[in-house]
Amino acid sequence: MAEHRAWIEGIGIWAPTLPDWPAACMAWRGGALPPGPGARLPAPGELPPAERRRAPASVALALEAARQAVTASGRPGHELLSVFTSAHGDQPVIDQLCQTLAEQPLLVSPTRFIHSIHNAASGAWSQVHACHRGSTAISAGEHSFAHGLLEALVQCTSQRSPVLLVAFDTAAAGPLAQLVPARAPMAVALVLAAEPLQTEALALDWQVDAGRPAPPTPVHHPVSAALAEHGMAAALPLLEVLAGARPGPVGLPLDPRLTLSLRLQPSASTCHPGG
C-alpha cells in the first residue's frame, strides 16, 4: 500500500516516573527510569475549578499528556482535530459504577456515569481549548495505541489538517484487574501535521502492511521493560525510537495480520519535538 507522510510537531507523556517528554528522553538515553516512587497525577489545571476537583484519573491523565504535546507543537489547541484512544477507559470509574450497580443501583452517581463514557476525555479537552473541531474516541483492545495512531494519521493525511492523538489507560481497579493488564497509568500524546510549522518537526512515513510486524518490535530496552505493565505499553516501541534510544523502523501490530509500519526521516537523533 502507498506510503504517506505526516510530521510530528509535539510529544507528551505522563507516567508516575516520567512526568514529561524531556524526562522520558533522558531516561531512555540514560538507560534507567528516574529513582523514587514516582509522582502523583497532576490535577488538570486547565479545567474550571469544579470540574478539576471531580475530574477522574483518565481525564487528568489524558489532559496532561495533551497539554505537553500541544504546547510543544506551538499550535493553538482549537485548530486541532483530535483522536483519543484507550483500551479500557477509566477503570476506577467503571469499577465503582459496576460495584454500585451490583449493590444499590438507585444510588449511581450522575457524575460517575458521565465520567464512564469513553469520550469523557475528548469532551473535556474540547472544552479546555474551546475547540469545535471533530474529536473522536476509539478503542481496539490490545492494539488500541496502533489504531489510535492510525486513525490520527488517516485524519491528518485525508483532511490535510493537524491532529492531536492522545493515547491513555489508567491502572486497573477492583475485580477487573483480573482482566485488565495495566498496573500503572500512562498517557502518550502526539501532535501530527500534514504541513510542518517548525523546522525541527520529525517526518513520519507510514503505511499499512499485510503480515506480522518485523523485528525488533519486542521491547528490550530496560526503561521500556520497566514500563511494560503500564497502560498503553503498546506505545513503547515507538517511544524508544522517538527518544533516540534506537533507530527505526517500527512496526506496530494492528492485529495478527496487519501492521502499521512507521519510518522516521531522518531517524530521531535529537530528542525533540518538545524534548
Place this chain on the structure above:
Amino acid sequence: MPSTPTPTHVSAITVTSAIGPGMRALAEAMKTGRSGLQPLDERPLGQHPPLARLPTWVGRVEGLDTPLPPTWQPWDCRNHRLAWQALQGDGFTAAVQAVVERHGPGRVALVLGTSTSSIGATEDAYRGLAQGEPFPSGKAATRLYSLHALAHFVRAVLGLGGVTQTVSTACTSSAKAFCTAERLLRLDLADAVVVGGADSLCASVLFGFHALQLVSPEPCRPFDRRRQGINLGEAAGFALLERGPGPLQLLGWGESSDAHHMSAPHPQGLGAEQALDQALASAGLDADAIDFVHLHGTATPQNDEVEAALLLRRFSQHTHAASTKGMTGHTLGAAGILGTAFCLQALQTGWMPGTVQTTDPDPAFGGRIALTPRQTEVRVAACHAFGFGGTNCVLLWGRDPAGTAEDADHG
C-alpha cells in the same frame, strides 16, 4: 476547510431494533407508525433479575433470551446476541462474504460504534461476585469484558481481516463510524468497510440516565409540549460501504464538538450547526436540498429545543423532519446506524417516518415536526446524531449525484 469525501455507497444494510428484525420490519413500522416501546418489566437483561425497578418504557428487542450457537459460546452476552440477530437479516452476511471473496479478507475493514458494548456482561460478573461466584478470568474473558468485544466478535463471525476499530463517542458512535470508514476508503486502506454498531439495554445506562433525571416515565414524546425525557432502547445494525457512486451514496459528513458541557447541549446548537455546515460543504449542497432529516430527537426538554431551533434556522419548509425515538427508544451508540437505515429506506421507497407518540407538538417549534409518515420523492436525506461530551455528527445520504457532478466541482 471541508474535506471532500471520495464517492462511497452502501451496497447492503440490515438493522434490528424494538420494531423488529430486518429492514422489512423497519419499513412496515415506518409506514404504519407502529411503536416498539413497552414498559420496563422484571425480565432480566443479563444473568440476574434487576435489583430495582424503574418506572419507564424501553425499546426492548425480543428474541435475545436464546444463547449464541455453541461455536460462539465464549462470546455469549446480550450485546452479541443483539449483533448476531441483526447479522442474520437482509442477506447481509452473504453480501459481506461476496465482498471478502472479491477483495480478500485483509481488504475489508470493520468500524463499529458502541457506547457501552458488552458492559452488561461486566455488570453480571459484579453481581455474581457479590453472590460469591468467581470473577471471570482468562484470555477469552479478557476479550469479552472489553469495549472492543463487539468488533472482535463481529470480525470473527464475518471472517474479516482488515483494519478493525471501535468508535465510542456516546450517541454519535455509529454515525461517526461512517466518517472513519469513508476516510479508510479514501486513502485506499480498504476496498470495503462493514460499518455499524450495537448497544443493548443494561443497568449502566438505565440507572445512569435515571440518575441524570433524563428518563421518561411514559412513552417518550419527541418535540411534544409534554415531553419528559428519553426511553432507552437497544439496536444493532450493519452496512457495507464500498467505493464508488451508487443509489445509496454517502454524499457528505460533518463532525464537530460543542466544547460546552459534558451532558448538556450547547444552548445555541453551535456544534450541531457546524457539523451540518461541514456535511453540506463536503457534499456541495445547500440545506434546501435536504428532503428528509432524521432528527436526533431524544425527547429531553433541552435537546429537542436546541435541535428544533436548528431546524427552524437552517432547514427549508419542504424538509420532512421527524424523530423515530418514539418507535425504537434512544439506542445510544446504535442511533447513527439506525437513523441511517431510516434514511436509506426513505431514499429507496420515498417513505419517511412520522414522529410517533407525539400528539401535542411544542408550539415553539412552528409546526415543523412531521407527526405522520409521508411518501414523496426523496433525493437527499440527513441523519443527525448528537451526544454526551458535546459530540456531533451529521451524515448526508443521497442518490448518485452524477447529474450534478459539474456543480460539485465548484464546491
